Amino acid sequence: MSVKVFDTKEVQDILKAASNFDGKGANGTARIQQILHRLLGDLFKTIDDLDITPDEVWAGVNYLNKLGQDGEAALLAAGVGLEKYLDIRMDAADKAIGLDGGTPRTIEGPLYVAGAPVRDGVSKIDIDVDEEAGPLVIHGTVTDLDDKPVAGAVVECWHANSKGFYSHFDPTGAQTEFNLRGAVKTDADGKYEFRTLMPVGYGCPPQGATQQLLNALDRHGNRPAHVHFFVAADNLRKLTTQFNIEGDPLIWDDFAYATREELIPPVVEKTGGAALGLKQDTYKDIEFNFTLTSLVKGKDNQLVCRQRASATA
Ligand code: MBD
Ligand code: FE
Numbered sequence: 001m002s003v004k005v006f007d008t009k010e011v012q013d014i015l016k017a018a019s020n021f022d023g024k025g026a027n028g029t030a031r032i033q034q035i036l037h038r039l040l041g042d043l044f045k046t047i048d049d050l051d052i053t054p055d056e057v058w059a060g061v062n063y064l065n066k067l068g069q070d071g072e073a074a075l076l077a078a079g080v081g082l083e084k085y086l087d088i089r090m091d092a093a094d095k096a097i098g099l100d101g102g103t104p105r106t107i108e109g110p111l112y113v114a115g116a117p118v119r120d121g122v123s124k125i126d127i128d129v130d131e132e133a134g135p136l137v138i139h140g141t142v143t144d145l146d147d148k149p150v151a152g153a154v155v156e157c158w159h160a161n162s163k164g165f166y167s168h169f170d171p172t173g174a175q176t177e178f179n180l181r182g183a184v185k186t187d188a189d190g191k192y193e194f195r196t197l198m199p200v201g202y203g204c205p206p207q208g209a210t211q212q213l214l215n216a217l218d219r220h221g222n223r224p225a226h227v228h229f230f231v232a233a234d235n236l237r238k239l240t241t242q243f244n245i246e247g248d249p250l251i252w253d254d255f256a257y258a259t260r261e262e263l264i265p266p267v268v269e270k271t272g273g274a275a276l277g278l279k280q281d282t283y284k285d286i287e288f289n290f291t292l293t294s295l296v297k298g299k300d301n302q303l304v305c306r307q308r309a310s311a312t313a
Contacts, residue, residue: 006048015041067209074110074306075210078256079221083107090302094293101145102293105302106258108240109228111166112158114310118183124195124277125157125182128175132162133197135273135283141190142231142290149190150292153233156183159199159226168309171205177311195276198284201225201250214255221255224248229290236292237300243288 005011016022019037024030046052067073077083087105094100117123126133142153158181160166167175180199184192204211204221214221225245232238243263244251251259265288273283295301 002051004048006045011044015044063209063213066212070205070208070210072205072208072210075204075208076213078107078109078258079204079210079214081257083109084257086304093301097296099293099296102237102291103231103239103241103289104260104262105240106242106260106263107256108230108304108306109242109256109258111169112228112230112308113168113178113181114308115312116156116158116178116181116183117313118154118185120185121187121191122193122195123182123184125178125180126195126197127179128161128167130162130197133199135278135280136196136198137193137270137273137276137278137283137285138196138227138288139191139193139285140287140289142186142192142233142292143190144236144292145294149186149188150233150236151186151188151190153186153190153192153231153236153290153292154183155186155192155194155290156230156232157181157194157196158228159196160202161197162200164200164202166202168311178313195278199225199227199245201248204255219255220253222250223254223256224250224259226258231290231292233292235295237295237302239290239292240302240304241290243286 015037018040019033020029021033021037047057067076084107087107090105116125126135138157142150142155144150158166161170161175161180163172163174165172165175167179167181168177180196182194182196184194186192202223204214211221225248226242227245228242230238230240241263242258243265244254244259246264246267251264265286268285268287269282270285271282273279274281276283
């Protein structure tokens, strides 16, 4: 049964009525009407074109219920490349105005928690014992596009433990609030440092809606080991990025498509950890410098407003 009804007056009228798309809505309303009219229309057209059955439609509707119940809509957004797509668009917008040279952006992901205590220069962010994870020092300089160090920039960092779990979202409940999360204000030379433990890669909750779809697509739901950053300073654009831990076999097979060539710094084995208060004398060291870009017409046009978890330290 392959019928085509999309272009009938009856269907087009329903699309207009359902989105209340009359061009008369005020401000925000008009925008929502416009977006819903298009999205719903694309869905209806897809159902016609691919002859999607009622059973398939209801499977999809019920999937959305499970997605919400699991609280995984933002995780799915990463997994289907939607979050990466927004980066691709911001990259293209920068290119179109000749803005380049900064540290590349990459996706925020769904696991940030606002409210980490801000320390000066250095922060030790491994609060909980993690036998499996070796010490890791992450440090570098924040500069602007003129290579000038930025003093007083705030570098926020968050990452997983040796099980691939993030504090605040740990299904085992094992971690203290803000374990492996921190914020540092750069010193006069623009330097920051985090003393922490080596993360391992993340895997989607095996029983969750996201993994359910990935399974149906014959895809995995894993990320290589990585560390997230926000870097913010007065009169510069706030950077959202991550680096990957060099050598992770999934670096070029990230289910969220966040890997970039410039975001795989070398991991250097060092000694002298005891003097730094680390749990072992040998430790891993990653130098990662951030270059922030200038405001565009006086505005931070890459600032993203989205719902985020928050806590008090
Ligand atoms: C993560 O740790 C992450 O960074 C993303 C993008 C998705 C899921 C878990
Ligand atoms: Fe992550």
